[in-house]
Amino acid sequence: xxxQADVLLxxxxxxxxxxxxxxxxxxxxxxxxxVTLGLHALQHRGQEAAGIVSYDGNQFHVERHVxxxxxxxxxxxVLNRLKGTRAIGHTRYATTGGSGLRNVQPFFAELxxxxxxxxxxxxxxxxMTVQRRLQKDGSIFSSxxxxxxxxxxxxxxxxRDTNARFVDAVRQIEGAFSLVALTSKKMIGVRxxxxxxxxxxGDLDGAWILASETCALDIIGARFVRDLKPGEMVVVTTxxxxxxxxxxxxxxxxxIFEYVYFARxxxxxxxxxxxxxxxxxxxxxxxENPVEADIVVPVPDSGTPAAIGFAQxxxxxxxxxxxxxxxxxxxxxxxTDSIRHMGVKLKHNANRRILEGKRVVLVDDSIVRGxxxxxxVQMVRDAGAREVxxxxxxxxxxxxxxxxxxxxxxxxxxxxRMSIEDxxxxxxxxxxxxxxxxxxxxxxxxxxxxxxxxxxxxACFSTQYPTRLVDHDGADNVRTLSLLASGGH
Numbered sequence: 299x300x301x302q303a304d305v306l307l308x309x310x311x312x313x314x315x316x317x318x319x320x321x322x323x324x325x326x327x328x329x330x331x332x333v334t335l336g337l338h339a340l341q342h343r344g345q346e347a348a349g350i351v352s353y354d355g356n357q358f359h360v361e362r363h364v365x366x367x368x369x370x371x372x373x374x375x376v377l378n379r380l381k382g383t384r385a386i387g388h389t390r391y392a393t394t395g396g397s398g399l400r401n402v403q404p405f406f407a408e409l410x411x412x413x414x415x416x417x418x419x420x421x422x423x424x425x426m427t428v429q430r431r432l433q434k435d436g437s438i439f440s441s442x443x444x445x446x447x448x449x450x451x452x453x454x455x456x457x458r459d460t461n462a463r464f465v466d467a468v469r470q471i472e473g474a475f476s477l478v479a480l481t482s483k484k485m486i487g488v489r490x491x492x493x494x495x496x497x498x499x500g501d502l503d504g505a506w507i508l509a510s511e512t513c514a515l516d517i518i519g520a521r522f523v524r525d526l527k528p529g530e531m532v533v534v535t536t537x538x539x540x541x542x543x544x545x546x547x548x549x550x551x552x553x554i555f556e557y558v559y560f561a562r563x564x565x566x567x568x569x570x571x572x573x574x575x576x577x578x579x580x581x582x583x584x585x586e587n588p589v590e591a592d593i594v595v596p597v598p599d600s601g602t603p604a605a606i607g608f609a610q611x612x613x614x615x616x617x618x619x620x621x622x623x624x625x626x627x628x629x630x631x632x633x634t635d636s637i638r639h640m641g642v643k644l645k646h647n648a649n650r651r652i653l654e655g656k657r658v659v660l661v662d663d664s665i666v667r668g669x670x671x672x673x674x675v676q677m678v679r680d681a682g683a684r685e686v687x688x689x690x691x692x693x694x695x696x697x698x699x700x701x702x703x704x705x706x707x708x709x710x711x712x713x714x715r716m717s718i719e720d721x722x723x724x725x726x727x728x729x730x731x732x733x734x735x736x737x738x739x740x741x742x743x744x745x746x747x748x749x750x751x752x753x754x755x756x757a758c759f760s761t762q763y764p765t766r767l768v769d770h771d772g773a774d775n776v777r778t779l780s781l782l783a784s785g786g787h
């Protein structure tokens with residue numbers, strides 16, 4: 299009998315997980331309460347743990363907990379212990395080896411010129427290399443997080459002021475990073491030169507906000523000011539917001555998978571409404587992969603907007619043939635084989651009256667390992683579907699992500715070792731179709747993909763990484779690098 303932990307990890311590995319969301323506010327009396335609400339809106343970006351650091355004018359206050367925001371940041375915690383007019387917060391997802399409290403952000407340290415808290419979305423692809431160098435020079439790391447590397451680089455910098463030390467630090471790291479930091483005098487936000495991960499600037503009655511997505515501004519009634527530009531550093535003080543560009547300018551490569559899955563549908567990302575993009579993705583998918591069918595059914599919830607777009611373009615009825623249970627925790631214990639095999643029905647249940655006797659098009663956002671797709675398809679067949687055709691609202695996922703997304707190593711990705719025909723046989727569908735890479739680019743408003751200079755980071759589909767993978771080059775440590783990322787976010 300397979301070990302339960304292995305089975306549960308395999309199930310978790312069959313989905314992509316963005317590894318964090320960040321939020322900060324400067325100049326508001328109820329700062330920690332506002333951060334808590336912002337993190338609620340960003341909960342989809344990480345459900346394992348969360349933390350908030352606030353500053354009250356005299357001292358910093360730190361709260362970090364494993365669990366959901368609503369379960370761990372109560373009125374007692376937020377109002378009584380997190381005092382101050384400025385605060386930053388972080389919500390994260392992690393895998394095996396990375397979910398301990400020592401890896402929960404924001405990280406905080408007392409440096410020579412005062413306290414510094416930092417929170418990070420992304421993944422530093424040269425973190426292990428830099429850590430080894432720092433350790434040889436005497437640095438002692440207390441976590442397995444790549445984010446801690448930034449803290450050490452700031453602490454050991456020879457520059458004279460905080461801004462210069464921050465710049466010195468981020469110029470030594472590579473990969474994807476959207477950072478929010480807090481000192482006794484300022485809040486700092488930085489986006490990597492390629493702008494792979496999102497970061498936005500907002501305003502709430504004169505209080506400045508930094509957040510991963512605009513939906514976090516909506517929940518508190520804040521005004522969206524603008525996206526931080528790739529390579530931009532903003533410094534927020536009582537005098538306002540200063541903008542700096544400490545990196546050499548590069549062609550942006552924003553993560554295209556934010557539009558497919560990670561961002562909330564109600565967010566505006568890089569000027570595009572995510573819900574609208576996902577509907578256009580579904581329409582492109584229908585045009586590229588037509589099929590004779592009776593109904594279009596989303597795999598909830600991530601497949602829903604694309605399924606609406608598919609149904610509209612194909613002139614087919616959209617139906618909720620699968621109902622999702624929103625109240626199932628990720629860590630449900632499955633004590634016996636018989637119960638373990640029912641696992642998929644804990645989250646999804648077939649709507650038999652809708653499916654019976656029908657030719658069904660199932661629309662999902664992606665296929666990772668294929669095991670969950672297999673179970674969903676069988677569930678739909680058991681409910682009486684006459685045919686099951688699966689359509690995927692993204693290209694085949696052929697490579698691991700090293701930019702802040704937890705993915706299995708490449709060898710475990712179904713598309714990296716099977717043809718589409720073999721994948722269709724594996725998940726037992728009558729037909730299987732994926733959106734093309736050009737189709738995905740068209741859906742986000744481009745004419746197509748520029749092969750020589752892609753407009754987005756699409757490495758998980760194309761294997762064309764936009765940065766060096768320093769910790770990976772020359773060694774078989776793909777999973778090690780991925781686990782370091784999950785430890786960090």
